[in-house]
Amino acid sequence: MAQLDQSFGLSALQEGLPPIAEKITAIADPVESRHSSIDEMSPPATEVASGAALSFKDYVVKTTLCGIPVGLTYLAEGAANIIWCIDYRNEKPLFGPEGPSCILRTRKYLEGEMPVDTLQIYENILECERYLPKDSVLTPVCVHIEHSLPKALNKLLAWSESTNPPLRPLDRHRSRVIDDRNALILPNLIPSEGSGNLLFEFKPKWLLQSPTAPEGYRRCRTCAYDAKRGRTNDGKTFCPLVLVEGRREEVAEIVQRLCGRWKTHGGRDDVDEAQKEKVAPLLAEALTGPGKKILTALRKAQEQDSQGVLECDKLPRDDKERAAQMNKVAHAMTYRDCTMFVTVKEAQGSFTADIKLADLDLKEATEGRVKKWVEIERSLIDEGWYTGKEKDPGQVQHHGCSFWNT
């Protein structure tokens, strides 16, 4: 088994190791993995009498990663993954003293679906990287985890739902980490305290119109779906086409307006308006400069679904062509739901921006998923959301879709 050189940085680690299967073996430590006290932990109190607020930092799950004892605390989650902060508990950092601070990413069960496990997700991320500009993807390292770790993390999740008030976001309650033997390690992009760096996070979504949008459309797929869901003018939505084709000033306007996407070390939207105003033009410069290459490649990758999801419905269930079309759609949907992270650093009065794509998680071409995408597309067409002829336009304001005024 290859030895992990603890002084390696994350990228050096990735370059220095062999392909997938071996890579995982190389960085696992089965001996350390077997003796752990993670199951013996009892949850902390769910309420503090003194009135002091509980936080996720009050519950640490201890385990080993790559043979190194670490503590895991909850950092964030999306619909399909939970992000855990890795704390080294005064031990040697995983990737050496100069290495990045890291997070662990674990998969969740999704209602009504067979989970896509970490290994499949990992392989797909590596596959996606081939279609995207070099160094534009936040590449994870796949590691074995202790067999009892998912159970221990789930105990933490249950605790965080029972605290007063619940720490875990209500809309994520009851979902649990899957019984997986692998997880991903990634650099923690939350700016470290005192660094002065800012993180900007968003999903570029559909960078092309849907292939089955009706004639006379006035909204792109993303704007049409946002309008249908009443997600307009909420400080969270924007037209992706402006992002990929718009002028720098238009992009600056978008990034400045977006709430909940800016983070400092607190990991929340704790950036004040003056800071946003200062940094937005620089972000726009990064997105319309080096970022444009990444966005254009992302758009190209989305193009593989050139016929659209409705095509799947025209063919019989056991048809090979249908299966192939479903796969194309699912792959394109992966590129339509990934995340872009931009880290803005200031040093001696000048700024730099580092852009990375993440969450290139494989969407499986299951009947259930395809049905959902078909239903969305049909409703956007039939209810007039693409054309701006929806029944109740009074409630919905178009918010600058690139197509609206053309």
Ligand SMILES: O=P(O)(O)O[C@@H]1[C@@H](OP(=O)(O)O)[C@H](OP(=O)(O)O)[C@H](O)[C@H](OP(=O)(O)O)[C@H]1OP(=O)(O)O
């Ligand atoms: O349907 P959309 O466009 O809302 O996208 C979903 C996302 O919603 P968003 O609009 O980005 O807030 C949704 O994100 P959130 O739950 O909003 O964090 C998921 O990413 C979902 O994918 P999956 O079911 O986890 O594979 C996404 O579902 P897919 O459409 O990619 O299946």
Ligand SMILES: Nc1ncnc2c1ncn2[C@@H]1O[C@H](COP(=O)(O)OP(=O)(O)OP(=O)(O)O)[C@@H](O)[C@H]1O
């Ligand atoms: N490497 C990272 N460093 C810091 N924070 C991160 C990192 N990766 C993810 N996060 C945070 O965790 C959140 C959820 O992560 P992620 O997007 O991987 O989950 P998901 O379940 O795939 O999301 P979605 O709902 O979009 O499918 C992100 O929105 C981001 O705020």
